[in-house]
Amino acid sequence: MSSLSERMARLIVHGEHPYNAEPPLPRLRASYRTPAGDFYVRSHGDLPEIDAATWRLSVDGEGVGPLDLSLADLRARFPEATVTATMQCAGNRRADMRAVAPVSGDTWDAGAIGTADWTGVRLGDVLRAAGVTPGADLHVAFESHDVVEGRPYGVSIALAKALADETLLAFAMNGAPLLPEHGFPARAVVPGFAGVRSPKWLRRITVQDHPSTNPMQADDYKLFPPDVTAETADPAEGHTIETMPLNAAICEPPRGARLEAGETPVRGYAIAGDRAVVRVDVSGDGGRSWRQATLEHEAGAPFAWTFWEIVLDLPPGEHELAVRAWDSAGQTQPALLDDTWNFKGYLSASWHRVRVEVA
Numbered sequence: 001m002s003s004l005s006e007r008m009a010r011l012i013v014h015g016e017h018p019y020n021a022e023p024p025l026p027r028l029r030a031s032y033r034t035p036a037g038d039f040y041v042r043s044h045g046d047l048p049e050i051d052a053a054t055w056r057l058s059v060d061g062e063g064v065g066p067l068d069l070s071l072a073d074l075r076a077r078f079p080e081a082t083v084t085a086t087m088q089c090a091g092n093r094r095a096d097m098r099a100v101a102p103v104s105g106d107t108w109d110a111g112a113i114g115t116a117d118w119t120g121v122r123l124g125d126v127l128r129a130a131g132v133t134p135g136a137d138l139h140v141a142f143e144s145h146d147v148v149e150g151r152p153y154g155v156s157i158a159l160a161k162a163l164a165d166e167t168l169l170a171f172a173m174n175g176a177p178l179l180p181e182h183g184f185p186a187r188a189v190v191p192g193f194a195g196v197r198s199p200k201w202l203r204r205i206t207v208q209d210h211p212s213t214n215p216m217q218a219d220d221y222k223l224f225p226p227d228v229t230a231e232t233a234d235p236a237e238g239h240t241i242e243t244m245p246l247n248a249a250i251c252e253p254p255r256g257a258r259l260e261a262g263e264t265p266v267r268g269y270a271i272a273g274d275r276a277v278v279r280v281d282v283s284g285d286g287g288r289s290w291r292q293a294t295l296e297h298e299a300g301a302p303f304a305w306t307f308w309e310i311v312l313d314l315p316p317g318e319h320e321l322a323v324r325a326w327d328s329a330g331q332t333q334p335a336l337l338d339d340t341w342n343f344k345g346y347l348s349a350s351w352h353r354v355r356v357e358v359a
């Protein structure tokens with residue numbers, strides 16, 4: 001295995017403490033399953049160092065007999081499950097939103113997203129073994145080993161999503177143990193939801209009658225209207241970001257590319273949260289006319305992205321390429337960044353536009 005600093009050198013690093021980085025877009029588009037070393041890293045505190053041999057996961061809370069599980073217990077007591085799912089940060093494409101007005105947070109391009117085969121055990125199997133009552137109006141709160149502003153990282157999801165087939169406690173990514181920066185030895189994977197709800201470096205799971213009161217759940221990752229500012233925001237009023245919206249991005253050619261006239265392959269990804277992408281339109285003239293891209297998806301991977309590709313014949317001059325996806329509800333993306341601007345720069349999902357120059 002390469003070292004963390006070797007992997008860091010391959011990525012566009014937004015910050016080292018906490019460590020945040022994303023891959024260049026052409027590399028992201030190179031394989032449907034993102035190699036672990038190319039997968040974006042989003043962390044809020046320092047990376048914890050965990051010894052897998054002594055690691056334990058505790059499960060407790062409302063109506064739940066407490067469990068205390070080692071990695072070996074998890075593997076021995078529960079059937080293994082693999083889910084192909086895309087993980088994405090709610091801040092993906094935030095950099096684009098700055099064009100409208102300032103936003104807070106790291107300036108992610110369109111690379112705060114990746115897809116992997118996640119292998120572990122179903123969270124639902126563990127919760128059922130602990131005696132949880134399905135159907136109850138309960139929340140499953142997670143606590144992690146990393147510390148964010150003096151408190152352990154903590155978030156929660158509704159019990160129904162925790163019991164869903166796709167939700168995992170994962171210990172492997174693309175067939176290899178999780179890398180330290182992706183949550184070794186075990187993390188939650190909550191397909192379709194923003195990455196923030198998939199805690200890394202797990203240590204405790206609690207079933208309770210209210211969402212986590214941890215600031216990561218109660219205050220952060222909330223969507224606000226455009227007239228709300230950092231000064232006026234009341235976290236209790238913001239929408240808690242869970243299911244991710246329809247989005248698409250052009251990965252090749254990169255922004256500002258100088259191309260030869262003629263046939264130009266345009267490639268990217270599209271994703272529809274927990275729905276399916278049914279169509280991807282690509283424009284070579286800033287959205288005045290559209291053509292349909294060819295889609296690549298795997299039937300068995302409903303929570304994973306769709307890759308798309310089209311060859312455009314671009315005449316000499318400056319061109320604005322644009323992409324917009326359509327989902328299985330017949331909805332598409334907003335045209336303008338202004339349509340969804342919010343001061344936190346979350347859910348940036350308008351048409352992705354890339355200017356290129358053709359000689």
Ligand SMILES: Nc1nc2c(c(=O)[nH]1)N[C@H]1C(S)=C(S)[C@@H](COP(=O)(O)O)O[C@H]1N2
Nearest residue numbers: 040041042043044089144182195196199200
């Ligand atoms: N414990 C812990 N889990 C975490 C985070 C974190 O900082 N600490 N960041 C979250 C966020 S915001 C995202 S987008 C994903 C990113 O996962 P990755 O770094 O493996 O790509 O992890 C989530 N889980």
Ligand SMILES: [Mo]
Nearest residue numbers: 089090195196
């Ligand atoms: Mo995130």
